[in-house]
Structures are given as structure tokens and as C-alpha cells.
Amino acid sequence: MSDAASVKPQQPSGAGEIHARVGVGAVAFIVRRSLRRHFLSTAVTVAATALAAALVMSVFALSDQTERAFAGGTCGFDAVLGARGSRLQLVLNALFHLDASPGNISWEQYEDMKADPRVAVAVPIAVGDNYRGHRIVGTDERLITEFQPRRGESIRIRPGGRAFDVTLREAVIGDVVARQTGLRVGDTFHPFHGLNFDAAAEHDHEHDEFLVVGIIEPTNSPVDRVIWTPIEAIFRMSGHVLSHDGEEYEAIAGEEIPDEHKVVSAVLIRLKSPQFGIDMDQTINREGTEATFAWPVARVLSELFDRIGWMSDVLRLVAMLVLLVSAAAILASLHNTIHERRREFAIFRALGARRATVFSIILAESSAIAAIGAAGGLGLYFGLMAVARAIIQRETGVVLDLWQPHAALAWTPIATILLGATAGLIPAIKAYRTDVATHLAPHS
Amino acid sequence: MQPLLQIESLVRSYAPPGGRAVPVVKIDRFELAPAEQLALSGESGSGKTTFLNLIAGITSPDAGRILFDGRDVTALAASERDKLRAVGIGTIFQSFNLLQGYSSIENIELAMMLGRGVDRPFAEALLQRVGLADHRNHRPGQLSIGQQQRVAIARSLANRPRIILADEPTGNLDRRNAETAIELIRSLCTEERAALIVVSHDRQLLSGFDRVIDFDQLNQARAKFGGSAGSSAAQTAEGG
Structure with missing residues (x-):
């Protein structure tokens, strides 16, 4: 044992001060x-x-x-017009590409809506086909310009691509579609019947070939999972029977499709003023019997969360x-x-x-x-x-x-x-x- | 010179389960001078541990006064007694009571944390003084019995107390280690100018002390407890 010299001398310290440190x-x-x-x-x-x-x-x-x-994902539209039925199903189908379409409405109803002075923009969509599980949505060129993945944002097509020509079998595809299918600008693909992928349900291989002309920049919205084509190309796809009010019609190559045979799944609508929605809701939903006017989109979507x-x-x-x-x-x-x-x-x-x-x-x-x-x-x-x-x-x-x-x-x-x-x-x-x-x- | 410790008419009783309270400690008068070293001898179960617990403020008396440096310990609030125990009193136990999850140096520093605050050089010096500088990071389980007791001795001095209470400090040691331990405790107390009360039933070990008191004569209580179990029973009378 060593010497005590290393033990230091006693340090004075008050007890009160000490316990404060403890x-x-x-x-x-x-x-x-x-x-x-x-x-x-x-x-x-x-x-x-x-x-x-x-x-x-x-x-x-x-x-x-x-x-x-969901509630914020109105995509720049105030309302959706579609077949008589569930407003929620209509919105989920038309904007989020979920759920089945509740049915079709006539081209005339779309034209009426487009001509309505209260409506700023009306974009038709037609669904019913897919490519390897990705929905193919027929529409017109305004979807590219009017669709807003987020408020104030427009769809942008990647450099090297362009919007489809409404008279041709062309397609613009979402970012997720491009990544998952490997499709690139210049590639072609053949659609499949129905909204769910079934390898046996391929359309006419010779006739229904679509050319990819553009890929949409990622939007982090449902747009990324969709293939957009001209609505006319959807009408003319082999095996597509246009049916409304019990009358059936199949498009003939080289002949114009009469408007009375055209049908759309829904019409995406932007109103000139939100207050017009009240009138239209009254006219279409309460007094009418043919269509459903899902308005306002945000409130319809919030119903989903009210239910669950x-x-x-x-x-x-x-x-x-x-x-x-x-x-x-x-x-x-x-x-x-x-x-x-x-x-x-x-x-x-x-x-x-x-x-x-x-x-x-x-x-x-x-x-x-x-x-x-x-x-x-x-x-x-x-x-x-x-x-x-x-x-x-x-x-x-x-x-x-x-x-x-x-x-x-x-x-x-x-x-x-x-x-x-x-x-x-x-x-x-x-x-x-x-x-x-x-x-x-x-x-x- | 004013005594460091003065005890007057101290009584502590204990009621066994279902029984009547009987005195375990009854001391009329007791004094200890500053830096004085005192040995208390007595048989097991004679109330020696209870006596030390009363001085340390771990156990409260039923009657009487304990004056430490002129202050009546029995009149202090519990937290004041804790303060006094932290900085004024060092304790060495028969079973060492080292903290098992802590190294030698941490056992000393923890006592410092609860007392005057950590003084690392002093903690190292204490370990060196008890010959365990090389064992600073050893935990109790990695030390021999004798080494554990030396850590306990070093810890008792961590806060430079005025008095060291050593309760059967050699009870678990062989003769050679026991003599070494007593010698170490005494010399450290001398160096640190701390008073010392050593309690032991081994009269031979206490023969080197100038003042040895037979606790059986100091304690006028008639109740006796047999063996360590009885001792524990007496200790349960009241915690601090």
C-alpha cells in the first residue's frame, strides 16, 4: 500500500451547497x-x-x-359527370382510376356540358381497357393541358415526347407505366380488354397497335399509372361495341362515327364559378334521372373518409x-x-x-x-x-x-x-x- | 474541547411480532472526541449495529439525544440527517455493501456524487492508499474478499467525513486480512483526522485500541437478540 501523501488536504464545504449538486x-x-x-x-x-x-x-x-x-386530389376539376349511380364511385373511377365505371353517358350529354355557359372546361374520358394492368383512358388533347396533378401544376411531357394526335392510335403514358412496362417513346403495344389484366383478352393484334409518343414526367398522382390515348381510338378499337339506350354500334374503318353512338365513361368539368355547381347539382341530380353530377369533388372524396x-x-x-x-x-x-x-x-x-x-x-x-x-x-x-x-x-x-x-x-x-x-x-x-x-x- | 459525538439518555426499543416493545439500546451517556478512535466490543445481537444506525441517522431513537458536533441529530428533518450522513459520516459494513454493477473507482465516486461532489484525484488517491490502484476498473465480483473490504474502506472516506462507523468490518475476513484491515482503517482515519468507532465481537482484534468499551456494559438494555438474524430483527425497528 502506498503512502498517504497523495491524499489531498480536506476541502471545506457547506452541506447545503453540496446537496444542491447531488x-x-x-x-x-x-x-x-x-x-x-x-x-x-x-x-x-x-x-x-x-x-x-x-x-x-x-x-x-x-x-x-x-x-x-385524396380530398386535395381534385386534379383541377370541380365536378365529374357520369352515369346515374354513386358519386363516390364516379369520382374514384374518373380521377383516381380506381373502382369500376358506374356506366356510360351519351356523347350528347358531353356536348351539352361542353356548351353550357357555366362550364369552363369539359373533358371526356372513356375507360374499359388496359395494358398489363395499367388502365387505358381515352380522352382528348385538353386533358394534357387542363389536368392538374396538384393545384396550379400541369402535366409535363418528358423531352423527346409529345402529346398524342387525336386522329391516330397514339398514346402518352404515365411515369409508373413506363417504369413497370419498359415502354419507351417509339414503342408500340397492344391493349387488353377489361380493366384487369388477362393475357387471353388481347385486342386484335394486327389492328389495335398503339404507338407511344410521350411519357409524362412523374407527378406523384394517379396520372402516373395511366395510359392516355385519343378517345376516338378507344371507340374504334376492335371488339368495342358502343352501346347506349339499348342500341349497339361497332365503328367501321374509314367511316365517321355518328355522335348518337358515341358514349363516354365520364366528363371532367371545371366550372367558371363554384356557385354554378349548386344549380347544376339541382338540375342534374334532383330533377334529372339520367346522370350523376358529382360536385364538389373534394366533398365527395371526403365522404369516403366519413364512411370509413x-x-x-x-x-x-x-x-x-x-x-x-x-x-x-x-x-x-x-x-x-x-x-x-x-x-x-x-x-x-x-x-x-x-x-x-x-x-x-x-x-x-x-x-x-x-x-x-x-x-x-x-x-x-x-x-x-x-x-x-x-x-x-x-x-x-x-x-x-x-x-x-x-x-x-x-x-x-x-x-x-x-x-x-x-x-x-x-x-x-x-x-x-x-x-x-x-x-x-x-x-x- | 467539545466532543464530536455526545449521546444522552438514548433509547431504542423493538417490538417483536405480536409482542411488547422492549429496549434494544439504552445508553445514559456516551462521548467521543474529534479524531478519537474507539473500539466497541460485544456479543452478536447485543444491539451494536442498532447503536451505529442510530448515530448514522439510519434508525431514529424513541428517546434521548445524539449531538453531532453540537447539533442534535434526532431533531433534524430526515433530509437533514441524510445530508449529514452523506458528508459527515462514513460507514464500513461487515458485508462491505459495495454496489455490484460499479467498478472500484465508481463505488467511491458515487459516494462522492451523493456527498461533496466528485473529486477524481482524491478518489484515485484513496484507491492507491488502500493498494488497489491497479484494480480501479474491477467490479466487486472480480475482487477478493479482502480487496472488496479495502474498496469499502476507501469509499467510507470519499467525502472526508468527521467520523467513520465500522460495523464488524473484519467479520468476513481471515485473521491476517482482518488485522491488515483494522490497521488500514485506523491509519487512514488518523491521516484524515476522522474519529472512528469500530464494533467487533473479536476482542483480540481490538486490543490495539487505546479505548475499548464493552458494549454490554455501555448498553443498559436487557433485551438481547441471538445471532445475526436477531441482529437484523433489531435493525428493522425503523429505517432512516
Whole structure:
């Protein structure tokens, strides 16, 4: 043993000043060490908390973002005119290219709408075919100029391409179509009957060949998943029987198709003033019997979320319950270690730790577990959202903004930490009550 | 010179389950001068541990006064007693009571954190003084029994206390290590000018002390507890 000379002289110090310094540093040191010592249970509890926090954030943010993405995705149109039936189905079919078309309306109805002085733009669309699962939508040249993937934005065609010629079998394809099918400008393709891909349902191989003349720049909207062709080319596709009011007609090469035989799936409408929608709604929906005027598009889309709102509520409730369960896991994990740690607490107390210090150690520990879990949850949230974003984009073409802030990203971590701290209360009280003399006694 | 420790009419009773409270410690008068070294001998279960716990403020008395440096410890609030224990009193236990998840240096520094604040050079110096400079990062489980006791001795001095209370500090050591430990405790207390109360049932080990008191004579309580289990029972009378 070495000489005492290295032991420094006594430092004067007041007790009051000393105890002010005791708090945070010692507690942080002890908590850090304890979490490391109980690594496995800490890791499991942190993982459970992170999953729970991520679930809560994802459920809340995803449902709100999806609703906003759909409700905001009016594509620059105020209304959709289509066959009598569900307004929601009409909008989903015409703008989001989901669901089946509710039926057709006559060319005359389209012409009437186009000529209506209250209407600024009317664009017809005709659906019913696909190329390897991607819908082929017949329309006219105004779709390229009037469609707005997002407010104020127009469709842009990649350099080297152009819009289709309405008199030819040409096509402009979305970015996703180009990536998934490998089609490039100059390539040709043969459509398939129906909205779902069936290899046996190919149109006339000789007759119905379409030339790709343009690829649309990515819009992160349903446009990316669609093949746009002239509506006339759809009418003239082999095997297409134009049918309206029970009368059937098949286009003959070289002959003009009489207007009375033409039919469209829907008409996308932009009004000169939103208030005209009220009149048209009255005339077409309440007084008429032939068509459906889905207006305003945003409100129609929000109906979708009203219908499935209960499901969203259930998911939110489940997510909150999972968060509660994770808090219970923190409680159980700490509670199980309290017995073995009583001697440790007694030693802290014998060394001068106050009861409140021992109490705060456990509370800080449970809060730290929750805080680390919440931080991990934030990371997981972005992972979950990235997966959800990819799925929603693949299925609907709607793209969610991963980085869009949501209130749940703020309150979930705070709630998680508060729940964690609450979960630590019972173990902390047990630690607080530790009897020093009993637990310092020698083990027999 | 004013005594460092004065005890007057101190009584601590314990009620066994279903029984009537009986005194475990009953001491009329006791004094200890600053830097004085005192040995208390006595049989197991005679209330020695309870006596030390009363001085340390871990256990509260039923009656009487304990004056530490002129301040009545029994009149202090619990948090004040904790403060006093943190900076004024160092304790060495029979079973060392080192914190298992912490290294030798951390055991000392943690005591400092709870007391006067971390003084790394002093902590290193203490470890060197007890001959464990090379074992600063060893945890208790990686040390021999004798080495663990030396870490406990170093820790007891971490906050430069006015008094060291050593409760059967050699109880788990063999004769040679026990004598070394007692010698170390005494010399460190001398260097640090800390008073010392060593409690032991081994009278031979205490023979080197100038002042040795037979606790059975100091303590007028008639209740005795047999063995360490009885000792523990007495200790449960009340925590700090």
C-alpha cells in the first residue's frame, strides 16, 4: 500500500451547497448504469415502446395524410359527370382510376356540358381497357393541358415526347407505366380488354397497335399509372361495341362515327364559378334521372373518409391501447427488478441519498426507457410511413409526403414519456419505502 | 474541547411480532472526541449495529439525544440527517455493501456524487492508499474478499467525513486480512483526522485500541437478540 501523501488536504464545504449538486448528475449516472446492467429487459421494453409509439404516430398521421391527399386530389376539376349511380364511385373511377365505371353517358350529354355557359372546361374520358394492368383512358388533347396533378401544376411531357394526335392510335403514358412496362417513346403495344389484366383478352393484334409518343414526367398522382390515348381510338378499337339506350354500334374503318353512338365513361368539368355547381347539382341530380353530377369533388372524396371513419377510430383506439400496454411493460420490467435492487437502494441511502433521490432514480429510469422508445418510435414511424407510402402509391397512385409534419409526431413522444413516468410510479414508491437497516444487514 | 459525538439518555426499543416493545439500546451517556478512535466490543445481537444506525441517522431513537458536533441529530428533518450522513459520516459494513454493477473507482465516486461532489484525484488517491490502484476498473465480483473490504474502506472516506462507523468490518475476513484491515482503517482515519468507532465481537482484534468499551456494559438494555438474524430483527425497528 502506498503512502498517504497523495491524499489531498480536506476541502471545506457547506452541506447545503453540496446537496444542491447531488441531484441530476448522480441520478443520471445511476440510471445510465442501471439501464446498461439490465440490458436485455431494457432493450425489450424500449423496443415495445418504440413499436407502440410508431404505431400511434403512423395511424394518426397516415389516416390524416391519406384523407388530405385524396380530398386535395381534385386534379383541377370541380365536378365529374357520369352515369346515374354513386358519386363516390364516379369520382374514384374518373380521377383516381380506381373502382369500376358506374356506366356510360351519351356523347350528347358531353356536348351539352361542353356548351353550357357555366362550364369552363369539359373533358371526356372513356375507360374499359388496359395494358398489363395499367388502365387505358381515352380522352382528348385538353386533358394534357387542363389536368392538374396538384393545384396550379400541369402535366409535363418528358423531352423527346409529345402529346398524342387525336386522329391516330397514339398514346402518352404515365411515369409508373413506363417504369413497370419498359415502354419507351417509339414503342408500340397492344391493349387488353377489361380493366384487369388477362393475357387471353388481347385486342386484335394486327389492328389495335398503339404507338407511344410521350411519357409524362412523374407527378406523384394517379396520372402516373395511366395510359392516355385519343378517345376516338378507344371507340374504334376492335371488339368495342358502343352501346347506349339499348342500341349497339361497332365503328367501321374509314367511316365517321355518328355522335348518337358515341358514349363516354365520364366528363371532367371545371366550372367558371363554384356557385354554378349548386344549380347544376339541382338540375342534374334532383330533377334529372339520367346522370350523376358529382360536385364538389373534394366533398365527395371526403365522404369516403366519413364512411370509413369508424375504422380509423378503431385503429386509433387500438394504437392507444398498445401504447398503454407498452407502459405496463415498463412497469412490469422495473417492478421485477425492484426486489433485487432493494439492497442497492439501501446502500444509496446509507451513503446519504435522500428518499426522494431513490424515488427519482426509478422515475428517471422509466422516463428514460420511454424517451428512448419514443425516439426509436420516431425512426420506426418514418420506416412504416415509407412502406405505407409505397403501398398506397402502388395501389392508388396517390403519394404521401413522408416529411409532412403532423401533431402526432409531437404529442406522441410527450405522451409516451409521461406514460412511462407514470408507469414508474409504483416501483418508485416501493424503492422510496426501502428500509435501509433491514437491507443493509449481512446476508446469512 | 467539545466532543464530536455526545449521546444522552438514548433509547431504542423493538417490538417483536405480536409482542411488547422492549429496549434494544439504552445508553445514559456516551462521548467521543474529534479524531478519537474507539473500539466497541460485544456479543452478536447485543444491539451494536442498532447503536451505529442510530448515530448514522439510519434508525431514529424513541428517546434521548445524539449531538453531532453540537447539533442534535434526532431533531433534524430526515433530509437533514441524510445530508449529514452523506458528508459527515462514513460507514464500513461487515458485508462491505459495495454496489455490484460499479467498478472500484465508481463505488467511491458515487459516494462522492451523493456527498461533496466528485473529486477524481482524491478518489484515485484513496484507491492507491488502500493498494488497489491497479484494480480501479474491477467490479466487486472480480475482487477478493479482502480487496472488496479495502474498496469499502476507501469509499467510507470519499467525502472526508468527521467520523467513520465500522460495523464488524473484519467479520468476513481471515485473521491476517482482518488485522491488515483494522490497521488500514485506523491509519487512514488518523491521516484524515476522522474519529472512528469500530464494533467487533473479536476482542483480540481490538486490543490495539487505546479505548475499548464493552458494549454490554455501555448498553443498559436487557433485551438481547441471538445471532445475526436477531441482529437484523433489531435493525428493522425503523429505517432512516
